[in-house]
Amino acid sequence: MPIEEAARKLEVVTDVPNRAMVVFAHPDDAEIGSGGVIAKWVAAGCEVTYVLCTDGGAGTADRSLTPGELTGQRAREQRAAADFMGVKNLVMLGHPDGGLQDSREFLGDVVRAIRQYRPHTVFAHDPYRMKGFQHRDHRMVGIVTTDAVYPFARDHLHFPEHITDDKLEPHRVRELWYWGMDEPEIIVDVTGWIDKQVAALVRHESQVPGFNVPPGETIGARVKQNAAERAQGYGFEHGAVFRRLIARR
Numbered sequence: 001m002p003i004e005e006a007a008r009k010l011e012v013v014t015d016v017p018n019r020a021m022v023v024f025a026h027p028d029d030a031e032i033g034s035g036g037v038i039a040k041w042v043a044a045g046c047e048v049t050y051v052l053c054t055d056g057g058a059g060t061a062d063r064s065l066t067p068g069e070l071t072g073q074r075a076r077e078q079r080a081a082a083d084f085m086g087v088k089n090l091v092m093l094g095h096p097d098g099g100l101q102d103s104r105e106f107l108g109d110v111v112r113a114i115r116q117y118r119p120h121t122v123f124a125h126d127p128y129r130m131k132g133f134q135h136r137d138h139r140m141v142g143i144v145t146t147d148a149v150y151p152f153a154r155d156h157l158h159f160p161e162h163i164t165d166d167k168l169e170p171h172r173v174r175e176l177w178y179w180g181m182d183e184p185e186i187i188v189d190v191t192g193w194i195d196k197q198v199a200a201l202v203r204h205e206s207q208v209p210g211f212n213v214p215p216g217e218t219i220g221a222r223v224k225q226n227a228a229e230r231a232q233g234y235g236f237e238h239g240a241v242f243r244r245l246i247a248r249r
């Protein structure tokens with residue numbers, strides 16, 4: 001099959017939900033995974049919540065930084081990136097970097113965030129990517145978020161203390177979108193939004209030493225090229241791709 005014909009098999013999604021949530025392991029994962037779409041959706045009126053699962057305390061090659069200095073800096077960077085993106089709510093769960101487990105506690109954290117912020121669409125790492133290495137924390141986030149969406153946030157007898165004590169209600173997420181998948185199924189036209197995605201990414205200064213001088217040059221070129229390749233054959237310049245699960249009634 002010619003490459004352009006193969007590319008066009010993806011469904012082009014144009015709908016913008018009223019509320020969306022991005023669940024991710026480390027500061028900067030959200031901007032990399034879903035930044036173009038989130039920038040576009042926020043501008044269209046979507047209310048977005050970020051759920052950052054770890055404190056990012058392992059993300060440096062600088063041995064002079066203490067873990068406390070690093071986590072403080074990464075939290076500030078994430079807040080700056082979220083503010084810049086127009087993300088309304090930022091939840092920081094504060095689990096240790098590299099220490100995420102498929103645990104009752106972590107599952108409860110994500111279920112609570114879903115019940116509180118009530119997203120139509122949830123984004124997360126694809127836990128089932130087989131091609132290539134993937135950070136363990138990314139797998140854990142993908143698995144726990146999948147379970148949180150269905151059935152744990154939906155059914156009132158799971159984590160009933162959220163309902164009885166915290167006065168939250170169960171919530172049914174409609175769609176779960178994974179980034180970092182082996183085989184994408186859908187594509188969103190993000191033409192005009194890559195620059196914003198990259199500008200948010202360079203708010204994470206600790207992650208890319210020297211990378212914001214000049215602003216976003218290296219990573220920007222890479223993100224743009226990737227988005228341009230994804231969009232080939234669709235009639236727009238830049239695309240973001242995902243694997244999608246839909247909750248049927």
Ligand SMILES: [Zn+2]
Pocket residue numbers: 025026029135138
């Ligand atoms: Zn990560």
